[in-house]
Amino acid sequence: MRRAGNGEVPRAASKSGKCGPVCLLAGLLVLTCVPGARAVSLNLLIWEWDLAPSLAKAWTGTTGTDLNQIIFDNGERRDLLIANVEAPIDMAVIDSAHIDALGQRGLLVDQDRYPLPPESRSEARWRSMCGRYGVPYIWGATGIVYRTDRLATPPESWADLLRPAAALAGHIAMTDDEEEIMAAALGFLGRPMYSGDVEDLKRAFAVLKAQVPAVLTYSLPVTAQQEKSFHDRIFIGLGNSGDQRTLNMTSDGARPWRFVTPRDGAVLWVDCLAVLTRSRHPDLAERFVAFLARPDNAARNAIFLQQPPTNLRAAALLPRDMRADPQIYPPAGIPVEYRRPVPTDSLQLRRRIMSALVAIHDAQ
Amino acid sequence: MTLNKRALALIFPIVLLGYALAGAMAYHGYRTALIALQKAQLNQEAFQLKSSYADYMSLESRLLYVVRNSNAFLLFLNETDEAYRTRALAVGIQDSLQSLDPRDDTFVSCSIFQSDGRLVFHSDNGQDPFTTLGERQRAFARAAIEDEALTRSALIVEDDGVPYLLMSSLVQERTARQPVLSRLEQAVLLQIAIRPVRFQTIRTALEAEYRTRIEMSPTPLVPNGEVSAVVRLAPDLYARVTPPKSYLHREFRKIAVVSAVTSLSLSFVSIGVLMGLVRRFVTGPVEELDRQVTGIMMQQRQDIDVPGSGEVGRLAANVRRLHWELDQALKRTQRLYETDPVTGIGNRIYFNEMLERFFHEERTTGQPVTMLFIDLDHFKTVNDEYGHRAGDALLEAVAQALIQALNETARACDAAPGIAARFAGDEFAVLVQAGPRTAYVQDLVRSILAMFQGGFSVDGTRYPVTASIGVASAPEDGATTATLLSCADQAMYHAKATGRNAAAFHGDLPALAWTEGSPRRR
Numbered sequence: 001m002r003r004a005g006n007g008e009v010p011r012a013a014s015k016s017g018k019c020g021p022v023c024l025l026a027g028l029l030v031l032t033c034v035p036g037a038r039a040v041s042l043n044l045l046i047w048e049w050d051l052a053p054s055l056a057k058a059w060t061g062t063t064g065t066d067l068n069q070i071i072f073d074n075g076e077r078r079d080l081l082i083a084n085v086e087a088p089i090d091m092a093v094i095d096s097a098h099i100d101a102l103g104q105r106g107l108l109v110d111q112d113r114y115p116l117p118p119e120s121r122s123e124a125r126w127r128s129m130c131g132r133y134g135v136p137y138i139w140g141a142t143g144i145v146y147r148t149d150r151l152a153t154p155p156e157s158w159a160d161l162l163r164p165a166a167a168l169a170g171h172i173a174m175t176d177d178e179e180e181i182m183a184a185a186l187g188f189l190g191r192p193m194y195s196g197d198v199e200d201l202k203r204a205f206a207v208l209k210a211q212v213p214a215v216l217t218y219s220l221p222v223t224a225q226q227e228k229s230f231h232d233r234i235f236i237g238l239g240n241s242g243d244q245r246t247l248n249m250t251s252d253g254a255r256p257w258r259f260v261t262p263r264d265g266a267v268l269w270v271d272c273l274a275v276l277t278r279s280r281h282p283d284l285a286e287r288f289v290a291f292l293a294r295p296d297n298a299a300r301n302a303i304f305l306q307q308p309p310t311n312l313r314a315a316a317l318l319p320r321d322m323r324a325d326p327q328i329y330p331p332a333g334i335p336v337e338y339r340r341p342v343p344t345d346s347l348q349l350r351r352r353i354m355s356a357l358v359a360i361h362d363a364q
Numbered sequence: 365m366t367l368n369k370r371a372l373a374l375i376f377p378i379v380l381l382g383y384a385l386a387g388a389m390a391y392h393g394y395r396t397a398l399i400a401l402q403k404a405q406l407n408q409e410a411f412q413l414k415s416s417y418a419d420y421m422s423l424e425s426r427l428l429y430v431v432r433n434s435n436a437f438l439l440f441l442n443e444t445d446e447a448y449r450t451r452a453l454a455v456g457i458q459d460s461l462q463s464l465d466p467r468d469d470t471f472v473s474c475s476i477f478q479s480d481g482r483l484v485f486h487s488d489n490g491q492d493p494f495t496t497l498g499e500r501q502r503a504f505a506r507a508a509i510e511d512e513a514l515t516r517s518a519l520i521v522e523d524d525g526v527p528y529l530l531m532s533s534l535v536q537e538r539t540a541r542q543p544v545l546s547r548l549e550q551a552v553l554l555q556i557a558i559r560p561v562r563f564q565t566i567r568t569a570l571e572a573e574y575r576t577r578i579e580m581s582p583t584p585l586v587p588n589g590e591v592s593a594v595v596r597l598a599p600d601l602y603a604r605v606t607p608p609k610s611y612l613h614r615e616f617r618k619i620a621v622v623s624a625v626t627s628l629s630l631s632f633v634s635i636g637v638l639m640g641l642v643r644r645f646v647t648g649p650v651e652e653l654d655r656q657v658t659g660i661m662m663q664q665r666q667d668i669d670v671p672g673s674g675e676v677g678r679l680a681a682n683v684r685r686l687h688w689e690l691d692q693a694l695k696r697t698q699r700l701y702e703t704d705p706v707t708g709i710g711n712r713i714y715f716n717e718m719l720e721r722f723f724h725e726e727r728t729t730g731q732p733v734t735m736l737f738i739d740l741d742h743f744k745t746v747n748d749e750y751g752h753r754a755g756d757a758l759l760e761a762v763a764q765a766l767i768q769a770l771n772e773t774a775r776a777c778d779a780a781p782g783i784a785a786r787f788a789g790d791e792f793a794v795l796v797q798a799g800p801r802t803a804y805v806q807d808l809v810r811s812i813l814a815m816f817q818g819g820f821s822v823d824g825t826r827y828p829v830t831a832s833i834g835v836a837s838a839p840e841d842g843a844t845t846a847t848l849l850s851c852a853d854q855a856m857y858h859a860k861a862t863g864r865n866a867a868a869f870h871g872d873l874p875a876l877a878w879t880e881g882s883p884r885r886r
Contacts, residue, residue, distance in 0.1 A: 076455040083439060083452045101451045198494075205493060344447045348486065351458060352493035360491045363469055 052304035103133030134272025196346030387627030707763035830865030
């Protein structure tokens with residue numbers, strides 16, 4: 001779920017004709033057929049800027065195999081790629097709420113077959129969320145990203161985003177991911193983010209509909225920020241811990257962006273590393289999983305990502321100020337809700353809510 | 365009836381009839397043109413309807429094609445695990461659909477029905493996510509499955525009144541290809557629905573404009589009447605627009621009113637112009653001639669102006685000539701009436717007339733009037749001795765001499781000449797506008813007496829006649845004509861009594877002579 005990357009390629013493709021998955025697939029096919037490519041390479045489906053470059057380099061240096069990062073920016077489109085048996089993917093970063101459905105469909109390797117050494121094992125809560133088919137990779141919270149140089153008062157709750165001050169009208173970037181957008185609205189209403197109750201969803205839709213006139217775009221702040229027409233126009237948005245890092249990387253040297261966990265409640269998620277059963281190099285992929293799970297590598301990665309590692313040993317290796325940073329570790333005292341799958345029968349309705357919001361926004 | 369009224373009575377009906385005929389022809393022409401125009405317009409509007417419908421049909425075909433040929437749809441069809449299908453695959457169909465979303469607010473939805481009629485997927489781009497697929501759309505799908513219709517399209521209206529253009533296609537469950545006819549129970553139905561807003565707008569506008577409902581039929585329709593358009597919206601959908609008769613009648617009425625008003629207006633203008641011209645060039649001159657003739661009869665004018673050539677000019681010239689000839693005849697008669705046939709000078713009638721006129725002037729200007737009463741002495745002996753012919757010649761010569769003396773004296777005294785007349789027999793009278801004591805009168809009396817000094821000669825024969833003259837004047841001697849005559853008569857007798865060949869002024873008569881009254885009455 002980490003919107004750590006900007007997913008520029010698929011995003012741009014989806015803008016210009018909604019051919020995201022198709023284009024991505026075509027790209028993947030080309031990638032695997034390039035003559036002269038190294039004999040062995042791994043294709044990793046991952047959010048943009050979701051892996052420390054030094055680790056990728058170290059992996060290639062150690063194993064002599066290439067690591068191709070295939071970028072996505074929407075969890076549902078990622079799932080579609082994983083479901084497409086033609087797509088040449090070896091590994092994927094999948095959030096815990098989605099992984100079981102794919103695993104049970106036989107698309108993912110059962111990780112029980114590749115036990116990790118004790119020091120590489122994550123906290124139990126993250127392991128249980130990732131289940132049999134994934135190894136916890138990184139965790140974080142869903143919340144608000146904002147510009148300190150544009151907002152006089154830092155946002156504190158979902159209301160500051162969903163019932164925005166007049167000055168913020170036209171400066172808000174929401175996501176196009178129905179789960180996150182509904183999590184925000186349901187969190188604002190004090191309802192569970194995974195609610196499938198139609199009345200809950202109706203109320204959530206009403207809240208989001210009322211916000212539409214103030215919204216600049218329904219795309220991730222990190223994606224929208226890099227679109228020329230939106231650059232410098234986004235002051236606040238729906239994001240995840242770690243997004244502030246990507247946003248600051250693309251903010252012309254200044255570092256105005258911050259992340260805040262709304263005091264209404266922290267929606268915690270965990271991303272898991274999974275190996276696809278159709279991978280032609282499952283053992284190598286599992287080696288890569290184990291490589292990333294090593295406490296030292298997990299700590300390096302967490303420092304780059306500015307997100308907390310799932311392994312307590314790795315966490316212990318982090319600098320003190322990082323461990324105390326409320327942008328990285330949700331402050332104590334805020335109620336916590338762990339992300340989990342939404343009921344299947346509410347999915348279509350949630351997707352229609354998302355598309356209705358975009359339709360209403362487009363009609364304006 | 366005056367000439368003008370007569371002209372109006374002639375012109376009015378003819379012009380009116382002419383314009384009425386022209387108006388009727390114009391109405392007929394406009395009516396024919398209007399029908400042709402309406403026909404063309406209706407055909408064009410019906411074509412727009414067809415074109416709009418075709419646009420939506422084309423969009424539906426493309427949507428159907430793109431979804432049917434998408435990998436996501438194929439994955440979806442091949443997946444039996446419903447939860448997984450919904451969680452991981454359904455979004456792919458949504459993406460396929462969105463790839464052709466016209467993004468112009470056109471509502472588009474996509475539904476997938478299993479062969480048992482169960483809805484397994486539904487997605488739309490509407491703004492209300494909580495609406496459910498309408499019962500009519502479900503029924504359409506069920507019917508298509510039941511009828512084993514490989515493809516089918518129709519325009520339906522949901523129970524809430526919203527119209528939808530539907531297009532469905534049966535596809536093979538595993539391959540998404542066209543199903544084999546014998547294995548239709550393995551097929552699923554893919555159905556696209558569009559709200560044809562532009563089509564509906566055109567349809568509503570057409571219906572509002574023509575105040576009629578557009579007829580839709582799956583079987584071919586034929587034009588219904590003179591102005592009626594039929595278009596084929598789809599292979600099995602025909603639309604017919606037939607404006608009600610009242611629609612065109614309203615237009616016809618408008619044209620009729622315009623034609624009638626124009627004809628009437630032009631009639632009145634033409635009649636006005638024609639009447640103006642008739643008055644100016646025909647009846648006007650006649651009226652003017654009439655006025656001038658009336659003026660002459662009323663003695664308010666002397667002559668008639670001839671207004672150029674032409675009939676009226678010639679008529680005026682003839683009337684003037686007639687008037688002149690009548691005038692001359694009248695003057696001749698007058699002269700004869702006032703002229704003494706023996707002497708050629710004025711007679712008693714002429715004298716009386718002039719006396720009245722001089723008296724009138726005396727009263728208005730104060731100019732005195734003096735009368736000389738002249739009686740020839742011994743005239744009877746001339747008649748007796750020389751005969752009446754000689755007497756008449758003598759009288760004529762005396763008359764001419766009187767006129768001559770009158771003129772010469774007036775010229776000498778620079779006064780207006782008076783008049784001379786013969787009363788009767790040997791009596792003459794002279795009237796002048798001057799007082800009795802003026803040099804003029806005195807000279808005149810002397811000049812007349814001098815004419816008879818030693819008798820009066822005519823053609824070498826001297827006749828022993830003299831003149832006795834009585835002079836009286838107004839207002840000195842009498843204020844009326846009768847008194848003046850009487851006074852002059854009296855003075856003349858006094859002159860005769862004092863020895864003839866003398867003159868006596870009434871004002872000089874002794875009182876006795878005056879009071880003795882008039883010895884003679886005429």
